Amino acid sequence: MQSVLSRLVDAVGPAYLLTDPADMAGYVVDARRRYLGSALCVARPGTTEEVAAIVRLCAESGTALVPQGGNTGMCGGATPVGARPAVVVSLERMVTIRDMDTVNSTITVDAGCRLVSIQQAAEQAGKLFPMSLGSEGNCQIGGNIATNAGGTAVLRYGNMRDLVLGIEAVLPDGRIWNGLRRLRKDNTGYDLKHLFIGSEGTLGIITGAVLRLCSRPTTSITVLASLNDIDHVLALLDALRDVFGERITTFEAMSHNEYELVLCTHAQLRDPMQVHGSWYVFMEITGMGTEDPHAAVEQFLSHHMEYGHILDATLAQTLAQSENIWRIRHSVTEANLRAGAAVSHDTSVPVSQVPDFVRQSEYGIQRAFPEADVYFVGHVGDGNIHVIAILPHAQCTAPERFAALAQQINDIVDQVTLTLAGSISAEHGIGRSNRMRLRRYKDPIELAFMDAIKAVFDPKNIMNPGTLL
Amino acid sequence: MQSVLSRLVDAVGPAYLLTDPADMAGYVVDARRRYLGSALCVARPGTTEEVAAIVRLCAESGTALVPQGGNTGMCGGATPVGARPAVVVSLERMVTIRDMDTVNSTITVDAGCRLVSIQQAAEQAGKLFPMSLGSEGNCQIGGNIATNAGGTAVLRYGNMRDLVLGIEAVLPDGRIWNGLRRLRKDNTGYDLKHLFIGSEGTLGIITGAVLRLCSRPTTSITVLASLNDIDHVLALLDALRDVFGERITTFEAMSHNEYELVLCTHAQLRDPMQVHGSWYVFMEITGMGTEDPHAAVEQFLSHHMEYGHILDATLAQTLAQSENIWRIRHSVTEANLRAGAAVSHDTSVPVSQVPDFVRQSEYGIQRAFPEADVYFVGHVGDGNIHVIAILPHAQCTAPERFAALAQQINDIVDQVTLTLAGSISAEHGIGRSNRMRLRRYKDPIELAFMDAIKAVFDPKNIMNPGTLL
Numbered sequence: 056m057q058s059v060l061s062r063l064v065d066a067v068g069p070a071y072l073l074t075d076p077a078d079m080a081g082y083v084v085d086a087r088r089r090y091l092g093s094a095l096c097v098a099r100p101g102t103t104e105e106v107a108a109i110v111r112l113c114a115e116s117g118t119a120l121v122p123q124g125g126n127t128g129m130c131g132g133a134t135p136v137g138a139r140p141a142v143v144v145s146l147e148r149m150v151t152i153r154d155m156d157t158v159n160s161t162i163t164v165d166a167g168c169r170l171v172s173i174q175q176a177a178e179q180a181g182k183l184f185p186m187s188l189g190s191e192g193n194c195q196i197g198g199n200i201a202t203n204a205g206g207t208a209v210l211r212y213g214n215m216r217d218l219v220l221g222i223e224a225v226l227p228d229g230r231i232w233n234g235l236r237r238l239r240k241d242n243t244g245y246d247l248k249h250l251f252i253g254s255e256g257t258l259g260i261i262t263g264a265v266l267r268l269c270s271r272p273t274t275s276i277t278v279l280a281s282l283n284d285i286d287h288v289l290a291l292l293d294a295l296r297d298v299f300g301e302r303i304t305t306f307e308a309m310s311h312n313e314y315e316l317v318l319c320t321h322a323q324l325r326d327p328m329q330v331h332g333s334w335y336v337f338m339e340i341t342g343m344g345t346e347d348p349h350a351a352v353e354q355f356l357s358h359h360m361e362y363g364h365i366l367d368a369t370l371a372q373t374l375a376q377s378e379n380i381w382r383i384r385h386s387v388t389e390a391n392l393r394a395g396a397a398v399s400h401d402t403s404v405p406v407s408q409v410p411d412f413v414r415q416s417e418y419g420i421q422r423a424f425p426e427a428d429v430y431f432v433g434h435v436g437d438g439n440i441h442v443i444a445i446l447p448h449a450q451c452t453a454p455e456r457f458a459a460l461a462q463q464i465n466d467i468v469d470q471v472t473l474t475l476a477g478s479i480s481a482e483h484g485i486g487r488s489n490r491m492r493l494r495r496y497k498d499p500i501e502l503a504f505m506d507a508i509k510a511v512f513d514p515k516n517i518m519n520p521g522t523l524l
Numbered sequence: 525m526q527s528v529l530s531r532l533v534d535a536v537g538p539a540y541l542l543t544d545p546a547d548m549a550g551y552v553v554d555a556r557r558r559y560l561g562s563a564l565c566v567a568r569p570g571t572t573e574e575v576a577a578i579v580r581l582c583a584e585s586g587t588a589l590v591p592q593g594g595n596t597g598m599c600g601g602a603t604p605v606g607a608r609p610a611v612v613v614s615l616e617r618m619v620t621i622r623d624m625d626t627v628n629s630t631i632t633v634d635a636g637c638r639l640v641s642i643q644q645a646a647e648q649a650g651k652l653f654p655m656s657l658g659s660e661g662n663c664q665i666g667g668n669i670a671t672n673a674g675g676t677a678v679l680r681y682g683n684m685r686d687l688v689l690g691i692e693a694v695l696p697d698g699r700i701w702n703g704l705r706r707l708r709k710d711n712t713g714y715d716l717k718h719l720f721i722g723s724e725g726t727l728g729i730i731t732g733a734v735l736r737l738c739s740r741p742t743t744s745i746t747v748l749a750s751l752n753d754i755d756h757v758l759a760l761l762d763a764l765r766d767v768f769g770e771r772i773t774t775f776e777a778m779s780h781n782e783y784e785l786v787l788c789t790h791a792q793l794r795d796p797m798q799v800h801g802s803w804y805v806f807m808e809i810t811g812m813g814t815e816d817p818h819a820a821v822e823q824f825l826s827h828h829m830e831y832g833h834i835l836d837a838t839l840a841q842t843l844a845q846s847e848n849i850w851r852i853r854h855s856v857t858e859a860n861l862r863a864g865a866a867v868s869h870d871t872s873v874p875v876s877q878v879p880d881f882v883r884q885s886e887y888g889i890q891r892a893f894p895e896a897d898v899y900f901v902g903h904v905g906d907g908n909i910h911v912i913a914i915l916p917h918a919q920c921t922a923p924e925r926f927a928a929l930a931q932q933i934n935d936i937v938d939q940v941t942l943t944l945a946g947s948i949s950a951e952h953g954i955g956r957s958n959r960m961r962l963r964r965y966k967d968p969i970e971l972a973f974m975d976a977i978k979a980v981f982d983p984k985n986i987m988n989p990g991t992l993l
Binding site: 156157158159160161181202203205209210213214216217226230232233234236237238239240241242243244245246247249250252253254269270271272289292293296297298299300301302343344345346348351403404405406407408434436437438439476477478479480481482483484485493497498500501502504505507508511512523524 | 625626627628629630650671672674678679682683685686695699701702703705706707708709710711712713714715716718719721722723738739740741758761762765766767768769770771812813814815817820872873874875876877903905906907908945946947948949950951952953954962966967969970971973974976977980981992993
C-alpha cells in the first residue's frame, strides 16, 4: 500500500493528500453520524486530470475509491466503511464555474461547486438554477448529480436528472469521458449520462457538468394554509394546478403534530395561523415578467375558504413573513432530533395514493408501536412523503435495540409502499443504509441488469464498493 | 424457418401473422421510401404476453426481430433490410389506454396507441399531453419513446424522454420487464428506463408506458414575425424568455427562401406578413387559468418593432389565422419535395451557436454546390436547425449520383456541426441512415459502452440488427 500512497502524493501534491487521522476525521463519518469509517487517505485533487491520475493508480492496484462531495448525504453513500482499505476522493477543491452561456441557458461547472454557488452565479446572470435543498449551502453539484437530488422545486422543475445536459466523468480505469454536451436535443444512441445520474459513485467520478438554467420568476408568493385532512390537501393541489399550472413551484404538506413540534422547539418562529387543522400546506406560486398572480391567488384562497376546503390561509406580505413560513418547513429535522429517536422514511407513491399511504402507514406503525409518535412531512406534489416515527429516547439507548426497532418500522412502511406501487427511496438514494432493502424489494430483473452494467463499467469493483449494489 | 413460422402462428393466431408479400408490403418499406426490405413475416400481437411469446420463439431460433410502430421514422430504423431474415413485430393492435389518473397527472398506455389518441384522451380528462409532431396522426407512442421524439413543444415540455415515468418492455430473451412506475421520484438504482428511451428497438420491445400529463393552458397566442437576420432571431428569443419564461411553448424559425417556397407551392395558404425579412419566427405563448398574456404579448411586439428588432409581426386573431400560420410551418417537407432533390439534416448546436451554424453551413454548401438552394427551418429554441440543400432534379436522376452528392453535403454540414460541439442527429435518431456517420463522429468511449450494454441486454443480437449500432 505504501507504494500506492507515495504515488498518490505525486499525483495530487503532498498538501492535498491527507493521511493523518485527525485531518481525515471529517471525511470518514457521514452527515447523520451513523457511519464511522476509516480511509487509507483522503485525496483532494484540483483538476479532472488529477482525479484521473488517482483513479488510474487505484485501478492498477485494485484499491477501492469513495468519491465524496459535500458529505451531506442521508444514506452513508460517501463514507468509507468496510473491510477494503479505501481512498476517499474529495472534489472540494474543484470549484470553478467553467462557462456561463445565457443565450443557451446553460452553466458548465466543476463537480465540487457548492449548490448555493451555482444558484448565485445563475442569479447574477439573470437566470435561475432551480434545484433547492435543505443542504444547499454545503452540498456539491457532483453529489447532487450522483444521487439525483430532489428537494422542494421538483414539482415545477424536475429532479436533478432533468437539469443536467451533460457530464464529464473519470471512468473506473482512469480514462476521462467528456460528455459535456450543451444540447437540448441529441438522439445519437444510448444516453449514458442518465446511467451516471443516480449511480451514487459506483460507475465513475463525476468531475464536471453542464446544467440547464431557467428563466427567473419576478414574483413569488408564499402561502401557508391549514386543512381538515389529507384528502383536502390532495383536492387543493388538484384545484391549484387547474388555475396556476406550472406556476406552482412548491406544494409541501405537514401533519399537525409535526407543525406543533416545530413551533414548540423553535421559540423564535411565529405561528402565522389563526385557525389550525390536521394538515398544513406550504405553497409557492410564481409569476414571470409583468405577470403578477397575487390577485388570482387571493381569489383562489377566498373561494376555497368559503367552501370549507381550506380552514385558514395566510399569504406572506413581507419577505420576513415568507421566511418565517419557510423556516417552519425547514426546521423539521432539527425538531425531530429533539423529540426522540427518529426512524424516518423517504417514500414516494403515485400522488393519488398519498392519502392511503398516510393512513395505512400511520395505522401500521401505531398498532405495532402505540408509544410512537407518527409525523408526516413532504413533497405532496411529487408523491414524496417522509413518514417519521419518533420513539421515546429511553427505549432506544442501546444502538442494537434502536436498530431492531427501526428495522420493524421500516418493514411496516415498506409493505404499505409496495402495496401502493411506491418507491422505498424517493430522493435520498440507497447508499449503505438501504442496500438490503433494495435487494429485498427491487425487481430481480432490474437488479440483474444493474449488476451487469456495473460489471461493464467497473469490472474490478473499485468504485464505491458497498454502496448501492 | 418453417417451424418458427408455424409456432408464431400459434402464438398470435393465423389472422395476425402476415406472410403474403402483398399483405406485408406496407411494413417492409420506410416512410420516406428509401429502404425497401423483406420480412419472414409480420406478426401483429394483441397483448404483451403475445409479444413475449414471439420474442421467445425468435430468441430460441436466433431469428432477427424488427419492432415497428406507426412506421413514420425518418431514418429507416423500423424497416427490415439486411441479409438476416427478420420478423417484423407491429404493435398496431395494442391500442388500449390502460389507466388515466388525473390526480397523479399520468396516463398508462399500450405502446401501439397513436400519439393523437393520447393527446385526445388527455384533453377529454382536462389535461395536456404536450408531445406534438408532424406525424402525430400516425406515429405510435412506443416508437416515439424508442426514438426519443422531439417536435415543436420541446422548448417548454422537453423531449419524449422527459414525459415518460415508466415503461413495460419485452426483453430480448422474451421476459417481460414491468417498469410501469407512476412515480415522480424514485432513486433506487440505475435508471434503466432511460436506456430504453432512444434505443431504437435494439434492447427490447416497448409494450407499454406511463406518461406524464400537464396542466392544460387556457389561452394560446400564435405570433408570426419577420426579422432582418438570424442574430435578431436569437435576440428575440432571449428577450421573449425574460418576459414570458416557460409560457413560451414554441419558438420556430424559417429562412425567407423556405417561406417563399412554401407559399409558392401552397396556393391555399395566405401570406399574413406586410413586411418581409430574411427570417420568420413562429411563436406560441400560453396562459393558464384566468391569466391572459395577450396585452403583454402585444406590448412586447410593439416595443421590439419600434426599436427595429422585428420588421413586422402578426398576432393571430382567429383560429383560422392561427391555423394558417401553423400550416405554413408544417408544409415545409411537402414544399421541398416539389422543389428538387432534398438533402436534409437534423442538427443541434448550443442555442448560442445557431447563427454561426447557419452561416457556416450555408457558406460551405454554396461554395461546393453553387447550384444548390440552401433552406433553414427548425426549432431555434432547442438549437435544432434543419438545413436542407435542394439540388435540381436533373442532377439527381441516378440514385447513386444523388447518394454521392448527399454524402458530400452531409460531410460539409457534419464538419460545421462538430466544430460547434453539436449533434448530427438532434431528434430523428440514427436508424439505418446514420449508422456510418455515428461510427465516424461519436466518441469512441461512448460507442464502446453502447456496444457493451447492447451485449448485456441482447447477447444474441436479435433485436433490430442493422439499426443504430
